[in-house]
Amino acid sequence: MSRENALINLIGIHKSFDETKALDGIDLFIDKREFITLLGPSGCGKTTLLRIIGGFESPDEGQLLFEGKDILDVPPFKRPLNTVFQKYALFTHLNVYDNIAFGLKLKKLPKAEIETRIKRMLQLVKMTGYEKRMVDQLSGGQQQRIAIARALVNQPEVLLLDEPLGALDLKLRREMQLELKQMQQHLGITFVYVTHDQEEALTMSDTVVVMNEGRIQQIGTPKRIYDEPENAFVANFIGESNILSGTMIQDELVSFAGGEFECVDSGFGEMQPVDVVIRPEDVMLVGEDVGQLTGEVTSVLFKGVHYEMMVQVGDYSWKVHSTTMQPAGSKVGITIVPFNIHIMHKEESSHEA
Amino acid sequence: MRKFLRGGYLGLLLTFLYAPIVVMIVLSFNASKSRAKWGGFSLQWYQKLFTDTAILDALWLTLRVALIATVVATILGTLAAIGIHAMKKKRANVLMSVSYLPMTTPDIVTGVSLMLMFVFVFGLVYRVSVAIGHPVQLSLGFGTMLMAHIAFDTPYVLFSVMPKLKQMNVNLYEAALDLGCPPLKAVRKVILPEIMPGVVTGALLSFTMSLDDFVISYFTSTTDNNLSMIIYSAARRGIDPSIYALSTLMFLAVLVLLIIINKRSALENVS
Numbered sequence: 001m002s003r004e005n006a007l008i009n010l011i012g013i014h015k016s017f018d019e020t021k022a023l024d025g026i027d028l029f030i031d032k033r034e035f036i037t038l039l040g041p042s043g044c045g046k047t048t049l050l051r052i053i054g055g056f057e058s059p060d061e062g063q064l065l066f067e068g069k070d071i072l073d074v075p076p077f078k079r080p081l082n083t084v085f086q087k088y089a090l091f092t093h094l095n096v097y098d099n100i101a102f103g104l105k106l107k108k109l110p111k112a113e114i115e116t117r118i119k120r121m122l123q124l125v126k127m128t129g130y131e132k133r134m135v136d137q138l139s140g141g142q143q144q145r146i147a148i149a150r151a152l153v154n155q156p157e158v159l160l161l162d163e164p165l166g167a168l169d170l171k172l173r174r175e176m177q178l179e180l181k182q183m184q185q186h187l188g189i190t191f192v193y194v195t196h197d198q199e200e201a202l203t204m205s206d207t208v209v210v211m212n213e214g215r216i217q218q219i220g221t222p223k224r225i226y227d228e229p230e231n232a233f234v235a236n237f238i239g240e241s242n243i244l245s246g247t248m249i250q251d252e253l254v255s256f257a258g259g260e261f262e263c264v265d266s267g268f269g270e271m272q273p274v275d276v277v278i279r280p281e282d283v284m285l286v287g288e289d290v291g292q293l294t295g296e297v298t299s300v301l302f303k304g305v306h307y308e309m310m311v312q313v314g315d316y317s318w319k320v321h322s323t324t325m326q327p328a329g330s331k332v333g334i335t336i337v338p339f340n341i342h343i344m345h346k347e348e349s350s351h352e353a
Numbered sequence: 354m355r356k357f358l359r360g361g362y363l364g365l366l367l368t369f370l371y372a373p374i375v376v377m378i379v380l381s382f383n384a385s386k387s388r389a390k391w392g393g394f395s396l397q398w399y400q401k402l403f404t405d406t407a408i409l410d411a412l413w414l415t416l417r418v419a420l421i422a423t424v425v426a427t428i429l430g431t432l433a434a435i436g437i438h439a440m441k442k443k444r445a446n447v448l449m450s451v452s453y454l455p456m457t458t459p460d461i462v463t464g465v466s467l468m469l470m471f472v473f474v475f476g477l478v479y480r481v482s483v484a485i486g487h488p489v490q491l492s493l494g495f496g497t498m499l500m501a502h503i504a505f506d507t508p509y510v511l512f513s514v515m516p517k518l519k520q521m522n523v524n525l526y527e528a529a530l531d532l533g534c535p536p537l538k539a540v541r542k543v544i545l546p547e548i549m550p551g552v553v554t555g556a557l558l559s560f561t562m563s564l565d566d567f568v569i570s571y572f573t574s575t576t577d578n579n580l581s582m583i584i585y586s587a588a589r590r591g592i593d594p595s596i597y598a599l600s601t602l603m604f605l606a607v608l609v610l611l612i613i614i615n616k617r618s619a620l621e622n623v624s
Contacts, residue, residue, distance in 0.1 A: 103532035
């Protein structure tokens with residue numbers, strides 16, 4: 001998985017805390033100027049992985065290459081990267097200016113240069129005029145901006161962000177997502193971003209790395225992760241899904257829910273047990289007599305943009321998203337186009353969805 | 354009736370607590386040496402105090418011990434707190450319990466055991482020095498008193514600083530490293546300023562404890578006397594009103610220090 005011209009290469013990273021395995025064989029490369037997001041539920045190891053890159057944890061096994069050189073022995077204060085911490089970690093005994101100047105003063109930059117750089121940074125994070133404020137007089141969103149400025153002002157090659165928007169309300173979070181993405185494109189810096197919010201990951205990233213239980217589940221573009229989840233965990237974690245047990249009869253033909261369906265996947269072998277994933281918006285409700293399956297609508301919820309209906313077919317209850325509503329109790333047919341049927345290998349671990 | 358009883362109870366309690374001190378303060382301004390009659394207001398006992406060389410020596414010793422012990426204990430206690438805070442939870446809890454014990458041990462036990470240890474070490478030093486041919490006979494005095502004060506002051510600093518460290522953002526130290534600050538410098542530039550209120554409170558507590566200590570000082574010094582020891586020996590000889598004056602001044606000094614400490618912690622809790 002390592003790649004020669006990548007900026008960062010993580011090879012075979014293992015890490016345990018006492019008895020619990022936090023990371024179990026991580027291989028990952030990160031390109032220059034990439035916006036890469038480590039996504040997963042809490043406890044999946046994403047923060048540990050970020051802390052290993054930052055130098056705050058060292059792995060039990062594995063290599064961390066930066067521009068081809070192993071930097072595991074380089075202490076955090078000598079690594080060419082900066083971090084935006086989860087709870088900002090601003091220095092409360094310093095004002096905004098001195099917080100941002102902290103790293104620059106350590107580098108012994110001339111005073112005039114420090115001043116111009118801070119001025120530019122405050123412009124970038126839209127906090128001009130706040131130089132003399134103490135950080136505990138700022139709101140959460142403003143503190144977040146200062147934390148980002150304090151990291152970016154050092155012009156790092158890589159910025160590590162550990163759930164930086166986690167403490168902000170939804171509206172502010174959406175605004176900051178856009179701004180962060182714009183900053184990243186404008187400055188041309190590599191961002192390694194940790195979050196448990198799948199929508200955030202899909203909105204901002206060039207590459208999403210889905211993690212669970214210390215392992216990488218899938219690496220890909222947001223679109224690919226969403227459209228082609230590689231296993232039931234990814235399908236379930238990213239958006240909503242109907243996941244059914246099925247059998248791959250032959251290439252491009254699969255049976256599930258008591259019917260046979262054409263699909264576009266091949267190479268699974270004949271009569272192999274598989275998992276079938278279908279997104280709720282890909283399930284089309286048609287007349288009772290023209291569908292591939294027939295069932296009964298059991299509940300209807302209005303969700304704003306669409307209706308969410310549960311349709312009982314045999315012993316499986318399908319989740320269906322549609323802009324047209326079928327009343328509860330009505331009999332409906334279900335059709336799925338081959339392109340929207342995603343076939344995955346059965347996982348060893350259980351996945352009662 | 355109930356109200357009266359409740360008020361009376363409180364009055365009685367306060368009288369028991371403060372009447373002796375009030376009597377002492379009043380008598381320290383009494384022109385007459387008698388404890389039974391008021392001979393008019395006078396500052397003569399205070400004047401006498403500041404001409405008595407034994408008392409001035411004791412004052413000087415008390416201040417020196419309190420200052421040096423405070424400085425050393427503040428440094429030791431603060432570093433210990435930072436170290437313990439960085440440890441794993443189990444080990445940290447054990448160490449905190451061990452550090453708590455000296456604060457609850459009766460002063461007399463601390464005093465006697467410190468004296469025993471000093472005497473034991475001095476005996477060893479004497480025997481070794483005789484064997485070498487240069488007999489050294491050490492005695493209990495300023496040095497031992499100072500060491501004892503450092504020993505009982507240090508836990509107070511530790512327990513004042515620890516809550517500040519626990520309140521601190523967990524990533525603060527890492528943020529300093531992340532911005533290019535080497536570890537020791539990060540402690541100095543980031544951790545120390547964050548916990549400074551706790552350090553100052555610890556230092557003030559140490560100074561107060563040292564200033565009015567009698568029991569431990571009594572056991573760990575025979576050649577040098579601090580103010581409490583002077584008062585004790587003077588009281589045994591037959592009391593002179595200048596002792597009231599000295600006690601009044603010590604009471605006021607400690608009172609002022611305690612008020613400062615309380616005000617500080619009240620302010621801390623507000624912010």
